[in-house]
Amino acid sequence: MGEPLSIGIIGGGGWLGRAIAEAIVDAQIVAAEHLTLSYRSGQPGFLPNATWTRDNQELADRSDVIIVSVRPQDWPAIDISADGKLAMSVMAGVPLDQLARRLNTERVVRTLPNAAAEVRNSYTPWIGSLGVTADDRNVACRILEACGAADEVESEADIDYLTGLTGSGPAFPALLAAAMMDDAIRRGISPDIARRSVSAVLIGTGKLLEARSDNPKDIVRTFLDYRGTTAAAIEAMCAAGFEAAVADGLAAALQKSVSMGQAS
Protein backbone atom coordinates (compact mmCIF):
# COMPACT_ATOMS: atom_id res chain seq x y z
CA MET A 1 0.00 0.00 0.00
CA GLY A 2 1.25 3.52 -0.86
CA GLU A 3 1.56 6.51 1.45
CA PRO A 4 -1.77 7.87 2.75
CA LEU A 5 -3.10 10.72 0.63
CA SER A 6 -2.59 14.24 1.93
CA ILE A 7 -4.99 16.96 0.82
CA GLY A 8 -4.97 20.74 1.28
CA ILE A 9 -7.93 23.08 0.85
CA ILE A 10 -7.17 26.77 0.33
CA GLY A 11 -10.16 28.58 1.83
CA GLY A 12 -10.97 25.42 3.81
CA GLY A 13 -12.88 27.45 6.40
CA GLY A 14 -15.49 28.69 3.89
CA TRP A 15 -18.90 27.27 3.06
CA LEU A 16 -17.80 24.94 0.28
CA GLY A 17 -14.28 24.32 1.64
CA ARG A 18 -15.72 23.11 4.92
CA ALA A 19 -18.33 20.94 3.19
CA ILE A 20 -15.62 19.24 1.09
CA ALA A 21 -13.26 18.85 4.06
CA GLU A 22 -15.91 17.19 6.23
CA ALA A 23 -17.17 15.00 3.37
CA ILE A 24 -13.71 13.62 2.47
CA VAL A 25 -12.84 12.93 6.10
CA ASP A 26 -16.21 11.18 6.66
CA ALA A 27 -15.68 9.13 3.48
CA GLN A 28 -12.18 8.19 4.74
CA ILE A 29 -10.52 9.55 1.60
CA VAL A 30 -8.15 11.45 3.86
CA ALA A 31 -7.48 11.28 7.59
CA ALA A 32 -7.96 14.61 9.40
CA GLU A 33 -4.25 14.38 10.35
CA HIS A 34 -3.34 14.46 6.63
CA LEU A 35 -5.61 17.35 5.80
CA THR A 36 -4.38 20.96 5.70
CA LEU A 37 -6.89 23.80 5.64
CA SER A 38 -6.08 27.46 5.14
CA TYR A 39 -7.95 30.50 6.36
CA ARG A 40 -7.55 34.25 6.05
CA SER A 41 -9.14 35.94 9.07
CA GLY A 42 -9.92 33.79 12.13
CA GLN A 43 -9.20 30.04 12.43
CA PRO A 44 -12.52 28.15 12.35
CA GLY A 45 -13.23 25.64 15.13
CA PHE A 46 -14.18 22.53 13.13
CA LEU A 47 -11.83 19.60 12.31
CA PRO A 48 -9.41 20.39 15.15
CA ASN A 49 -7.18 17.45 14.15
CA ALA A 50 -6.50 18.94 10.72
CA THR A 51 -3.55 21.30 10.25
CA TRP A 52 -4.75 24.90 9.98
CA THR A 53 -2.56 27.57 8.43
CA ARG A 54 -2.65 31.05 6.95
CA ASP A 55 0.30 30.13 4.73
CA ASN A 56 -0.99 28.74 1.42
CA GLN A 57 2.49 27.74 0.19
CA GLU A 58 2.97 25.69 3.37
CA LEU A 59 -0.40 24.03 2.59
CA ALA A 60 0.73 23.26 -0.99
CA ASP A 61 4.06 21.84 0.21
CA ARG A 62 2.33 19.54 2.72
CA SER A 63 -0.30 18.21 0.26
CA ASP A 64 -0.47 15.70 -2.62
CA VAL A 65 -3.70 17.32 -3.82
CA ILE A 66 -4.40 21.04 -3.54
CA ILE A 67 -8.01 22.24 -3.74
CA VAL A 68 -8.61 25.97 -4.30
CA SER A 69 -11.87 27.11 -2.69
CA VAL A 70 -11.65 30.89 -2.34
CA ARG A 71 -14.06 33.32 -3.99
CA PRO A 72 -13.03 34.23 -7.57
CA GLN A 73 -12.29 37.82 -6.50
CA ASP A 74 -9.74 36.45 -3.97
CA TRP A 75 -8.07 34.18 -6.53
CA PRO A 76 -5.65 36.80 -7.95
CA ALA A 77 -4.07 37.10 -4.49
CA ILE A 78 -3.29 33.35 -4.31
CA ASP A 79 0.40 33.22 -5.19
CA ILE A 80 1.64 29.65 -4.71
CA SER A 81 3.43 26.94 -6.64
CA ALA A 82 1.74 23.53 -6.68
CA ASP A 83 5.03 22.34 -8.20
CA GLY A 84 3.49 19.86 -10.67
CA LYS A 85 1.06 18.30 -8.18
CA LEU A 86 -2.65 17.67 -8.76
CA ALA A 87 -4.62 20.88 -8.21
CA MET A 88 -8.42 21.14 -8.20
CA SER A 89 -10.52 24.29 -8.33
CA VAL A 90 -14.13 24.78 -7.29
CA MET A 91 -14.11 28.45 -8.31
CA ALA A 92 -16.74 29.75 -10.68
CA GLY A 93 -15.39 31.15 -13.93
CA VAL A 94 -11.67 30.39 -13.63
CA PRO A 95 -10.48 28.40 -16.68
CA LEU A 96 -8.03 25.47 -16.75
CA ASP A 97 -5.22 27.28 -18.57
CA GLN A 98 -5.19 30.06 -16.01
CA LEU A 99 -5.25 27.58 -13.11
CA ALA A 100 -2.31 25.68 -14.60
CA ARG A 101 -0.26 28.80 -15.26
CA ARG A 102 -0.90 30.47 -11.91
CA LEU A 103 -0.51 27.30 -9.80
CA ASN A 104 2.54 26.03 -11.70
CA THR A 105 1.20 22.59 -12.56
CA GLU A 106 -0.11 20.87 -15.71
CA ARG A 107 -2.29 18.56 -13.60
CA VAL A 108 -5.43 20.63 -13.05
CA VAL A 109 -9.08 19.70 -12.55
CA ARG A 110 -11.78 22.38 -12.82
CA THR A 111 -14.94 21.46 -10.90
CA LEU A 112 -18.17 23.22 -9.97
CA PRO A 113 -19.92 21.68 -6.95
CA ASN A 114 -22.97 23.26 -5.35
CA ALA A 115 -24.15 24.20 -1.87
CA ALA A 116 -25.79 20.80 -1.34
CA ALA A 117 -22.24 19.46 -0.83
CA GLU A 118 -22.93 20.46 2.77
CA VAL A 119 -25.40 17.54 2.96
CA ARG A 120 -23.40 15.31 0.53
CA ASN A 121 -25.91 15.95 -2.24
CA SER A 122 -23.95 18.16 -4.61
CA TYR A 123 -24.09 17.69 -8.35
CA THR A 124 -20.56 18.41 -9.61
CA PRO A 125 -19.50 18.65 -13.25
CA TRP A 126 -15.73 18.54 -13.77
CA ILE A 127 -13.08 18.53 -16.46
CA GLY A 128 -9.37 17.76 -16.34
CA SER A 129 -6.46 19.34 -18.24
CA LEU A 130 -4.40 17.27 -20.71
CA GLY A 131 -1.75 16.72 -18.03
CA VAL A 132 -4.14 14.92 -15.66
CA THR A 133 -3.28 11.21 -15.24
CA ALA A 134 -5.63 8.24 -14.80
CA ASP A 135 -4.71 8.18 -11.10
CA ASP A 136 -5.49 11.92 -10.82
CA ARG A 137 -8.94 11.33 -12.40
CA ASN A 138 -9.60 8.57 -9.91
CA VAL A 139 -8.59 10.76 -6.94
CA ALA A 140 -10.66 13.70 -8.23
CA CYS A 141 -13.72 11.46 -8.70
CA ARG A 142 -13.42 10.05 -5.19
CA ILE A 143 -13.19 13.53 -3.68
CA LEU A 144 -16.15 14.86 -5.67
CA GLU A 145 -18.31 11.77 -5.15
CA ALA A 146 -17.81 12.11 -1.38
CA CYS A 147 -19.83 15.35 -1.83
CA GLY A 148 -22.61 13.85 -4.00
CA ALA A 149 -22.92 12.98 -7.70
CA ALA A 150 -20.22 14.01 -10.20
CA ASP A 151 -19.90 13.86 -13.99
CA GLU A 152 -16.90 14.49 -16.21
CA VAL A 153 -17.98 16.82 -19.03
CA GLU A 154 -16.56 17.32 -22.52
CA SER A 155 -15.68 21.00 -22.56
CA GLU A 156 -15.12 24.03 -20.39
CA ALA A 157 -18.11 25.62 -22.13
CA ASP A 158 -20.21 22.90 -20.46
CA ILE A 159 -18.78 23.93 -17.07
CA ASP A 160 -19.56 27.60 -17.82
CA TYR A 161 -23.21 26.71 -18.52
CA LEU A 162 -23.55 24.26 -15.63
CA THR A 163 -22.10 26.88 -13.24
CA GLY A 164 -25.52 28.55 -13.50
CA LEU A 165 -27.71 25.46 -13.90
CA THR A 166 -26.28 23.30 -11.12
CA GLY A 167 -23.66 25.41 -9.31
CA SER A 168 -26.19 28.15 -8.63
CA GLY A 169 -29.01 25.58 -8.89
CA PRO A 170 -29.89 25.20 -5.18
CA ALA A 171 -30.63 28.94 -5.10
CA PHE A 172 -33.54 28.53 -7.53
CA PRO A 173 -35.73 26.13 -5.50
CA ALA A 174 -34.74 28.29 -2.49
CA LEU A 175 -36.10 31.34 -4.36
CA LEU A 176 -39.30 29.44 -5.15
CA ALA A 177 -39.57 28.34 -1.52
CA ALA A 178 -39.14 31.94 -0.33
CA ALA A 179 -41.85 33.17 -2.73
CA MET A 180 -44.25 30.39 -1.67
CA MET A 181 -43.60 31.09 2.02
CA ASP A 182 -44.12 34.84 1.59
CA ASP A 183 -47.42 34.21 -0.15
CA ALA A 184 -48.58 31.77 2.55
CA ILE A 185 -47.69 34.19 5.36
CA ARG A 186 -49.39 37.07 3.53
CA ARG A 187 -52.54 34.95 3.45
CA GLY A 188 -52.47 34.29 7.19
CA ILE A 189 -50.63 30.96 7.48
CA SER A 190 -48.28 30.97 10.50
CA PRO A 191 -44.55 31.32 9.64
CA ASP A 192 -43.81 27.93 11.24
CA ILE A 193 -46.42 26.08 9.21
CA ALA A 194 -45.41 28.02 6.09
CA ARG A 195 -41.79 26.94 6.51
CA ARG A 196 -42.55 23.31 7.34
CA SER A 197 -45.08 22.92 4.57
CA VAL A 198 -42.95 24.52 1.86
CA SER A 199 -39.84 22.54 2.90
CA ALA A 200 -41.90 19.33 2.85
CA VAL A 201 -43.08 20.13 -0.70
CA LEU A 202 -39.55 20.73 -1.98
CA ILE A 203 -38.01 17.72 -0.26
CA GLY A 204 -40.91 15.47 -1.26
CA THR A 205 -40.72 16.62 -4.89
CA GLY A 206 -36.97 16.03 -4.98
CA LYS A 207 -37.51 12.46 -3.79
CA LEU A 208 -40.38 11.96 -6.23
CA LEU A 209 -38.25 13.14 -9.17
CA GLU A 210 -35.41 10.90 -8.02
CA ALA A 211 -37.67 7.84 -7.68
CA ARG A 212 -39.50 8.21 -11.00
CA SER A 213 -37.90 7.93 -14.40
CA ASP A 214 -40.47 10.23 -16.09
CA ASN A 215 -39.29 13.40 -17.70
CA PRO A 216 -40.38 16.33 -15.45
CA LYS A 217 -42.30 17.64 -18.49
CA ASP A 218 -44.47 14.49 -18.42
CA ILE A 219 -45.08 14.91 -14.68
CA VAL A 220 -46.23 18.51 -15.30
CA ARG A 221 -48.51 17.27 -18.11
CA THR A 222 -50.08 14.70 -15.77
CA PHE A 223 -50.85 17.50 -13.29
CA LEU A 224 -52.29 19.66 -16.08
CA ASP A 225 -54.58 16.83 -17.21
CA TYR A 226 -56.60 17.05 -13.97
CA ARG A 227 -57.81 20.50 -15.03
CA GLY A 228 -57.96 21.36 -11.34
CA THR A 229 -56.07 23.63 -8.90
CA THR A 230 -52.62 22.61 -10.15
CA ALA A 231 -53.47 23.38 -13.78
CA ALA A 232 -54.95 26.73 -12.72
CA ALA A 233 -51.72 27.60 -10.87
CA ILE A 234 -49.31 26.36 -13.56
CA GLU A 235 -51.16 28.17 -16.33
CA ALA A 236 -51.21 31.42 -14.34
CA MET A 237 -47.49 31.09 -13.53
CA CYS A 238 -46.57 30.38 -17.16
CA ALA A 239 -48.76 33.26 -18.40
CA ALA A 240 -46.83 35.51 -15.98
CA GLY A 241 -43.57 34.43 -17.65
CA PHE A 242 -42.28 31.61 -15.43
CA GLU A 243 -40.41 29.72 -18.17
CA ALA A 244 -39.01 32.91 -19.71
CA ALA A 245 -37.82 34.05 -16.28
CA VAL A 246 -35.95 30.74 -15.80
CA ALA A 247 -34.34 30.98 -19.26
CA ASP A 248 -33.35 34.62 -18.66
CA GLY A 249 -31.87 33.73 -15.26
CA LEU A 250 -29.78 30.88 -16.70
CA ALA A 251 -28.58 33.10 -19.56
CA ALA A 252 -27.50 35.76 -17.03
CA ALA A 253 -25.60 33.14 -15.00
CA LEU A 254 -23.80 31.86 -18.13
CA GLN A 255 -22.83 35.37 -19.16
CA LYS A 256 -21.53 36.08 -15.65
CA SER A 257 -19.53 32.83 -15.54
CA VAL A 258 -17.81 33.61 -18.85
CA SER A 259 -17.14 37.24 -17.89
CA MET A 260 -15.69 36.19 -14.49
CA GLY A 261 -13.23 33.95 -16.36
CA GLN A 262 -12.21 36.81 -18.65
CA ALA A 263 -11.79 39.22 -15.73
CA SER A 264 -9.87 36.89 -13.38
Ligand SMILES: NC(=O)c1ccc[n+]([C@@H]2O[C@H](COP(=O)([O-])OP(=O)(O)OC[C@H]3O[C@@H](n4cnc5c(N)ncnc54)[C@H](OP(=O)(O)O)[C@@H]3O)[C@@H](O)[C@H]2O)c1
Ligand atom coordinates in the same frame (compact mmCIF):
# COMPACT_ATOMS: atom_id res chain seq x y z
N1 LIG B 1 -21.14 28.26 -2.11
C1 LIG B 1 -21.59 27.76 -3.24
O1 LIG B 1 -22.80 27.48 -3.41
C2 LIG B 1 -20.63 27.48 -4.37
C3 LIG B 1 -21.03 26.63 -5.41
C4 LIG B 1 -20.13 26.35 -6.43
C5 LIG B 1 -18.89 26.92 -6.45
N2 LIG B 1 -18.56 27.77 -5.44
C6 LIG B 1 -17.22 28.37 -5.48
O2 LIG B 1 -16.54 27.99 -4.31
C7 LIG B 1 -15.63 29.01 -3.94
C8 LIG B 1 -15.79 29.26 -2.44
O3 LIG B 1 -17.12 29.66 -2.20
P1 LIG B 1 -17.74 29.66 -0.74
O4 LIG B 1 -19.21 29.74 -0.90
O5 LIG B 1 -17.16 28.55 0.07
O6 LIG B 1 -17.18 31.07 -0.22
P2 LIG B 1 -16.80 31.49 1.28
O7 LIG B 1 -17.74 30.86 2.24
O8 LIG B 1 -16.66 32.97 1.27
O9 LIG B 1 -15.38 30.80 1.49
C9 LIG B 1 -14.19 31.30 0.93
C10 LIG B 1 -13.14 31.19 1.99
O10 LIG B 1 -11.89 31.55 1.44
C11 LIG B 1 -11.15 32.19 2.48
N3 LIG B 1 -10.04 32.91 1.87
C12 LIG B 1 -10.06 33.99 1.07
N4 LIG B 1 -8.82 34.35 0.72
C13 LIG B 1 -7.99 33.45 1.30
C14 LIG B 1 -6.58 33.27 1.33
N5 LIG B 1 -5.77 34.09 0.67
N6 LIG B 1 -6.08 32.25 2.02
C15 LIG B 1 -6.88 31.40 2.72
N7 LIG B 1 -8.23 31.51 2.74
C16 LIG B 1 -8.76 32.53 2.04
C17 LIG B 1 -12.17 33.07 3.14
O11 LIG B 1 -11.70 33.46 4.40
P3 LIG B 1 -12.31 34.74 5.16
O12 LIG B 1 -13.70 34.33 5.55
O13 LIG B 1 -11.41 34.90 6.30
O14 LIG B 1 -12.32 35.88 4.19
C18 LIG B 1 -13.37 32.12 3.20
O15 LIG B 1 -13.37 31.35 4.38
C19 LIG B 1 -15.95 30.22 -4.81
O16 LIG B 1 -14.94 30.38 -5.76
C20 LIG B 1 -17.25 29.88 -5.49
O17 LIG B 1 -17.30 30.35 -6.83
C21 LIG B 1 -19.38 28.05 -4.39
